[in-house]
Amino acid sequence: MAGDYSRWSPVKRDFKAMLKNLSHEEILEVLSEGLCAYCEEVIEGRINSLNQRRLDEMALANVNIAESSAELLQGDSSDDVISPKRKLNVDAHTHSPRVEESTYSGSAKRFVSVLSTPVNNKQPTFDHSNFGQVGNADLSEDHKELFRFCQVGRRKDFAYYENIDGKKVNVLKGLELYTNVFNPDEQKEIVELVYKLQRMGRNRELRARTYSEPRKWMRGKGRVTIQFGCCYNYAVDKDGNPPGIVRDEVADPLPRLFKEMIKRMVRWHVLPPSCVPDSCIVNIYEEGDCIPPHIDHHDFVRPFCTVSFLAECKILFGTNLKIVNEGEFSGPFSLPLPLGSVLILNGNGADVAKHCVPGVPAKRISITFRKMDASKLPYRYTPAPELVGIERFVPPSPNTSRNRQHLKDGKSDKREHVAKSENKVFSNEDDFPPLGKSTPSKSKSRR
Numbered sequence: 001m002a003g004d005y006s007r008w009s010p011v012k013r014d015f016k017a018m019l020k021n022l023s024h025e026e027i028l029e030v031l032s033e034g035l036c037a038y039c040e041e042v043i044e045g046r047i048n049s050l051n052q053r054r055l056d057e058m059a060l061a062n063v064n065i066a067e068s069s070a071e072l073l074q075g076d077s078s079d080d081v082i083s084p085k086r087k088l089n090v091d092a093h094t095h096s097p098r099v100e101e102s103t104y105s106g107s108a109k110r111f112v113s114v115l116s117t118p119v120n121n122k123q124p125t126f127d128h129s130n131f132g133q134v135g136n137a138d139l140s141e142d143h144k145e146l147f148r149f150c151q152v153g154r155r156k157d158f159a160y161y162e163n164i165d166g167k168k169v170n171v172l173k174g175l176e177l178y179t180n181v182f183n184p185d186e187q188k189e190i191v192e193l194v195y196k197l198q199r200m201g202r203n204r205e206l207r208a209r210t211y212s213e214p215r216k217w218m219r220g221k222g223r224v225t226i227q228f229g230c231c232y233n234y235a236v237d238k239d240g241n242p243p244g245i246v247r248d249e250v251a252d253p254l255p256r257l258f259k260e261m262i263k264r265m266v267r268w269h270v271l272p273p274s275c276v277p278d279s280c281i282v283n284i285y286e287e288g289d290c291i292p293p294h295i296d297h298h299d300f301v302r303p304f305c306t307v308s309f310l311a312e313c314k315i316l317f318g319t320n321l322k323i324v325n326e327g328e329f330s331g332p333f334s335l336p337l338p339l340g341s342v343l344i345l346n347g348n349g350a351d352v353a354k355h356c357v358p359g360v361p362a363k364r365i366s367i368t369f370r371k372m373d374a375s376k377l378p379y380r381y382t383p384a385p386e387l388v389g390i391e392r393f394v395p396p397s398p399n400t401s402r403n404r405q406h407l408k409d410g411k412s413d414k415r416e417h418v419a420k421s422e423n424k425v426f427s428n429e430d431d432f433p434p435l436g437k438s439t440p441s442k443s444k445s446r447r
């Protein structure tokens with residue numbers, strides 16, 4: 001049978017018009033099979049940038065609702081004024097983190113209040129009670145969490161090209177930086193726990209390999225480390241164990257507060273639910289301490305992340321990081337790590353580029369959270385039930401929110417007006433693709 005060669009005719013076809021005539025299902029059919037690797041990559045890239053645009057638009061819209069909710073609530077009480085500092089924090093989504101500007105004032109009981117209640121993965125992690133200071137009585141838990149969620153800055157566009165085997169490669173592909181994930185009060189509470197753990201380590205109240213201090217002569221080179229979930233060897237140990245997870249050793253389990261941190265990161269779309277960390281290493285750097293150039297061991301899967309506290313420092317990336325002197329390194333790409341930020345290492349950023357932290361300018365703490373490869377788990381490892389089934393935060397729908405109800409009740413004309421004019425995104429549930437749409441029952445079940 002003769003084939004239909006009309007499609008090869010030199011007459012220019014209107015490809016876009018042809019697409020327009022297809023149904024959703026037909027477009028899926030056309031696009032899902034028989035494409036070459038190049039076309040698949042192009043389509044994947046386009047889908048990724050569409051998704052990113054949606055997320056950016058949503059974050060922007062959510063900042064609007066969060067800001068105007070706060071503004072509206074100011075009217076209720078003269079004490080309930082949103083502080084300029086807190087307003088500045090909203091800038092975080094434009095990638096100018098301001099956490100450092102805040103002081104450690106206020107109660108540090110936020111983690112405690114959450115931790116003292118039974119752990120339930122459907123509940124928001126932590127207490128989003130920063131909002132408490134703007135008179136949040138009428139805001140639903142979802143809106144309080146939304147306010148904090150919107151303050152997280154997200155940056156994924158890192159690029160530095162190196163020549164590898166004759167090809168230009170973005171060695172930073174896969175790096176992501178999230179700012180304002182932990183607020184100053186939360187940072188303070190985490191740091192206090194680290195100090196307590198350090199005291200316990202010094203008093204030999206932690207398991208032998210959990211706590212380790214660099215030897216005196218290594219000052220300026222090493223750092224204090226505290227490991228949870230597994231014991232990890234940086235080099236062949238005295239028993240001949242190779243670098244990596246020591247499977248027949250038992251480590252102290254992750255402290256509850258660290259599990260809350262993990263839940264926060266998964267819930268706020270910082271870490272994927274498919275890669276929930278089950279171990280961590282706390283690095284305590286004194287001024288001048290460093291971590292030399294390395295690639296994290298593959299006994300840990302990707303992505304993994306590091307959270308920064310106490311002092312901002314720079315982390316260097318590149319395939320060829322140079323050791324200039326003790327604690328002095330040089331590399332082609334330098335990234336400052338703001339306090340309370342989470343750096344995600346994945347893809348080339350984790351496995352092609354090495355990273356290192358040159359001697360820090362002041363005392364600094366970082367916590368590196370990693371998921372162990374299933375085939376490398378310690379023999380006596382038991383998973384933490386709190387870290388199973390963590391649900392991602394879904395921005396609340398306007399129709400189900402108590403706040404919206406309150407606005408509807410006509411407590412204030414100003415509220416009505418602002419709600420109508422500024423928060424258009426909440427005017428229709430369909431305005432929330434892809435996060436807000438699918439899960440009305442889920443968002444209910446979180447309460």
Ligand SMILES: O=C(O)CCC(=O)C(=O)O
Nearest residue numbers: 283291296306357366368
């Ligand atoms: O301190 C940091 O931010 C980096 C730590 C790190 O690279 C590691 O723990 O493997």
Ligand SMILES: [Fe+2]
Nearest residue numbers: 294295296355
């Ligand atoms: Fe590392």
